[in-house]
Amino acid sequence: MSDRLSGVLCPVITPFDEDLFPDEKRLVRQCEWLLSQNVGLAVFGTNSEANSLSVDEKIELLVGLVEAGIDPSRMMPGTGCCALTDTVRLTAHAARKGCAGVLMLPPFYYKDVSDDGIYASVAEVIQRVGNDDLRIYLYHIPPIAQVGYSIDLIERLVTDFPKTVVGIKDSSGDWANTHAMLERQWDDFRVFVGSESFLLANMQNGGAGCISATANINPAAIDALYGNWQSDEAVAMQAGLDKIRGIVADYPMIPALKATVAEYSGDDAWRAVRPPLLQLDGENSAKLAASLKKNGFGMPGLS
Amino acid sequence: MSDRLSGVLCPVITPFDEDLFPDEKRLVRQCEWLLSQNVGLAVFGTNSEANSLSVDEKIELLVGLVEAGIDPSRMMPGTGCCALTDTVRLTAHAARKGCAGVLMLPPFYYKDVSDDGIYASVAEVIQRVGNDDLRIYLYHIPPIAQVGYSIDLIERLVTDFPKTVVGIKDSSGDWANTHAMLERQWDDFRVFVGSESFLLANMQNGGAGCISATANINPAAIDALYGNWQSDEAVAMQAGLDKIRGIVADYPMIPALKATVAEYSGDDAWRAVRPPLLQLDGENSAKLAASLKKNGFGMPGLS
Numbered sequence: 001m002s003d004r005l006s007g008v009l010c011p012v013i014t015p016f017d018e019d020l021f022p023d024e025k026r027l028v029r030q031c032e033w034l035l036s037q038n039v040g041l042a043v044f045g046t047n048s049e050a051n052s053l054s055v056d057e058k059i060e061l062l063v064g065l066v067e068a069g070i071d072p073s074r075m076m077p078g079t080g081c082c083a084l085t086d087t088v089r090l091t092a093h094a095a096r097k098g099c100a101g102v103l104m105l106p107p108f109y110y111k112d113v114s115d116d117g118i119y120a121s122v123a124e125v126i127q128r129v130g131n132d133d134l135r136i137y138l139y140h141i142p143p144i145a146q147v148g149y150s151i152d153l154i155e156r157l158v159t160d161f162p163k164t165v166v167g168i169k170d171s172s173g174d175w176a177n178t179h180a181m182l183e184r185q186w187d188d189f190r191v192f193v194g195s196e197s198f199l200l201a202n203m204q205n206g207g208a209g210c211i212s213a214t215a216n217i218n219p220a221a222i223d224a225l226y227g228n229w230q231s232d233e234a235v236a237m238q239a240g241l242d243k244i245r246g247i248v249a250d251y252p253m254i255p256a257l258k259a260t261v262a263e264y265s266g267d268d269a270w271r272a273v274r275p276p277l278l279q280l281d282g283e284n285s286a287k288l289a290a291s292l293k294k295n296g297f298g299m300p301g302l303s
Numbered sequence: 304m305s306d307r308l309s310g311v312l313c314p315v316i317t318p319f320d321e322d323l324f325p326d327e328k329r330l331v332r333q334c335e336w337l338l339s340q341n342v343g344l345a346v347f348g349t350n351s352e353a354n355s356l357s358v359d360e361k362i363e364l365l366v367g368l369v370e371a372g373i374d375p376s377r378m379m380p381g382t383g384c385c386a387l388t389d390t391v392r393l394t395a396h397a398a399r400k401g402c403a404g405v406l407m408l409p410p411f412y413y414k415d416v417s418d419d420g421i422y423a424s425v426a427e428v429i430q431r432v433g434n435d436d437l438r439i440y441l442y443h444i445p446p447i448a449q450v451g452y453s454i455d456l457i458e459r460l461v462t463d464f465p466k467t468v469v470g471i472k473d474s475s476g477d478w479a480n481t482h483a484m485l486e487r488q489w490d491d492f493r494v495f496v497g498s499e500s501f502l503l504a505n506m507q508n509g510g511a512g513c514i515s516a517t518a519n520i521n522p523a524a525i526d527a528l529y530g531n532w533q534s535d536e537a538v539a540m541q542a543g544l545d546k547i548r549g550i551v552a553d554y555p556m557i558p559a560l561k562a563t564v565a566e567y568s569g570d571d572a573w574r575a576v577r578p579p580l581l582q583l584d585g586e587n588s589a590k591l592a593a594s595l596k597k598n599g600f601g602m603p604g605l606s
Contacts (some may be wrong), residue, residue: 019389034474051385051412054358054392058541082354082385084323089357105421106579107355108412111447113579121578124323144414146449147579167500274387275448276410 010215011045037219044078072098080105081091101135108145142173203229255280264299309511313518314348316341340522347553355577375401383408398459404438411448506532558583567602
């Protein structure tokens with residue numbers, strides 16, 4: 001770990017075998033395809049069903065990805081768990097494997113916890129991991145985790161751990177919150193939006209990029225806006241991204257992403273999700289596929 | 304596992320050593336004291352900071368408790384985690400150790416999941432554990448887990464797994480919800496309230512008892528109401544319990560319980576909590592202790 005990340009990253013969906021165990025081979029292939037589209041790998045994100053995987057399963061997958069040749073300098077695995085000891089173990093592992101960074105949820109079971117308590121959690125993780133190469137990107141997703149990082153808490157963390165706490169993914173869905181972070185202008189702090197819907201606005205205001213669910217299916221187009229946000233076509237490109245995202249957002253996101261990858265790869269195994277999620281039924285899968293095709297949507301190079 | 308549970312159980316607070324690792328010896332001593340007060344052991348509950356412990360830590364503690372002679376027929380460990388594989392591993396372990404039951408949170412990271420999805424999760428756990436002695440008590444605590452068990456979902460589970468899904472702890476704090484469960488009169492289904500504030504009402508309506516945080520400090524008095532709910536003194540006993548609970552509820556519950564045990568045992572090590580929780584500061588500890596003492600509160604037999 002050393003260089004800070006920017007650009008577009010994907011919370012890679014996790015394929016399961018028929019017994020609902022992670023399917024490492026399919027995951028490697030998907031990561032290779034995403035990298036070929038110039039998109040980084042935020043494996044073990046919300047959309048990866050990471051919180052439906054045990055720490056052992058995540059560690060095994062990470063080992064498998066690196067052994068298969070996936071470049072850890074393009075990886076930002078999610079490592080924040082409810083239990084301090086789980087977060088420490090997974091974060092330490094990611095740092096040892098040379099991952100460019102980790103994306104860290106706050107401990108999310110106990111609600112109404114104080115900023116001091118979340119600060120203590122992050123500080124304890126940093127101290128216990130004890131690896132100078134560790135780079136933490138905070139993962140702020142209050143609609144799901146319910147517990148989040150306030151602007152003042154981020155400032156405390158950046159001030160006290162300037163080489164370690166280097167960025168954030170803001171999945172609040174609240175542009176005012178993202179904008180407030182950007183306005184603080186912490187030194188080289190990387191602000192990623194959690195949806196490409198805010199990508200142009202983020203780049204225009206000094207942001208670093210986006211880490212978005214939809215990058216699982218539309219990586220090249222999202223990366224194209226990232227690379228050309230100052231061009232005359234940027235507004236039209238943003239509108240194009242929003243259209244595709246809007247189609248998918250009519251369905252439960254994770255099952256819809258998996259159904260789309262299954263549809264375009266011809267590999268139905270991709271449809272499987274772990275409980276408590278349920279895979280998209282046939283009727284909705286067909287409707288989603290029809291809407292995407294009507295809009296000329298494709299996934300070139302997907303095998 | 305076989306007989307169904309009733310009475311008063313305690314979500315036993317978890318002591319930590321100076322490095323914030325679980326302190327097995329202190330936990331054994333506390334469980335012995337609670338059993339001496341006729342209170343069962345719902346270890347690894349919300350108030351045990353169970354979601355701040357890894358699965359390995361919980362398994363090690365469970366092994367330690369049973370090896371130390373704590374009777375598993377008095378235990379209902381919490382085993383519901385975010386990840387299916389974690390829940391299966393911990394539940395299978397508890398069943399193998401002969402625990403009377405397990406208290407199972409639904410997978411709680413993903414929000415707005417369907418009843419069908421939660422049903423699939425519970426069914427998958429039962430099938431994977433594959434132990435006829437398994438007895439599941441559902442853990443409904445929407446204020447914290449956000450995800451819960453609806454009345455209709457409970458009915459489906461009880462109907463399809465009548466020997467396995469045998470009860471619930473309702474920590475909704477909503478008596479109307481508890482009452483609606485009791486009205487369904489599922490065969491020998493055990494309804495525990497999550498606070499002794501509802502203990503008398505629960506017993507009057509066919510409930511099985513309570514599993515309450517405050518049983519960590521006030522076990523004998525709570526058990527006395529359970530044993531005498533039909534007596535003339537029951538209303539006064541309920542009022543006495545409510546008074547003590549009200550005093551503690553002015554502070555963050557878990558730190559306040561730990562401060563109280565520290566105060567009455569003279570063992571300050573009990574004060575430690577894991578982040579994201581913070582221990583009660585000196586001023587609040589003193590205020591809490593003073594309020595309890597002013598009300599003649601004691602913890603007889605605590606060592």
